[in-house]
Amino acid sequence: MTAPPTDERPTALVTGASAGIGRAFARRLAQGGYRVIAVARDAERLHTLTAGLGPGHGHLAVDLSTDQGLRRTADLIADTRVHLLVNNAASAAAGTFTTTPLHRAEHMLRLNCHALTVLSHAFLCQARYGDALLNVSSTLGYAPKPDLAVYSATKAFTTTLTEALWSAHRTSGIRVLAVCPGMTATASQPHRDAPAVLVQTPDQVVTAALRALHRSTRPTTVPGVANRLFTLASRLLPRRQTLTALAGG
DSSP states (O other): OOOGGGGGGEEEESSTTTTTTHHHHHHHHHHTTTTEEEEOOOOOHHHHHHHHHHHTEEEOOOOOSSSHHHHHHHHHHHOHHHHHHOOOOOOOSSTTTTOOHHHHHHHHHHIIIIIIOOOOOOHHHHTTTTTTEEEEEEETTTTTOOGGHHHHHHHHHHHHHHHHHHHHHHTTTOEEEEEEEOOEESSSSOOTOOGGGEEHHOOOOOOHHHHHHHHHHSSSESSHEEEEEEEHHHHOOOOOHHHHHHTTO
């Protein structure tokens, strides 16, 4: 099937698009007939990405943890007919809470929570029937790890906010979904020491997310059988037992 002309394609804006899950989303959506606007900090990587997607795609090189970068992106959403927003941009800093520099924790809060909230608001204020908001969360939103305390908390925020937005918009025809992957093999985090059954590729995460978005029956989806069992156990087990297990104690 020949792709429709650029001005007739629906538009998808993907944040954190220069690598990992975000890049996989950008590629898959372009293949599926979307005009993609890729957002990330690295202009060179964004240019390489969009050049490989084919004609008509665009990119915006900004840092969403800054007021200026966030404002530019929110203004773009407000001024452009965006049909699908994928909020994927996030940062993580591993280490104990007290030894992690406070500025790194604050950066996670600005990017993972504040930016996601601002962009979700900008999108939903212009969304129409059939449009979709997809927020990338994590299984750690259900079961926090002590050495990723702030990151886990930001993902709990992401999941909870998205579930509330799903409920608010479920009768409007606007789809809302949180995808909660577990360990995902990327260039920066290959997870080579983890059991293979627990590690997914970015493409596997994207496949599960788009399938769930198409079905549009639940506010969240957890890709992978092992991850679904993990999140189910974290909900059924006593909270103290879950936290002790995650702490390795």
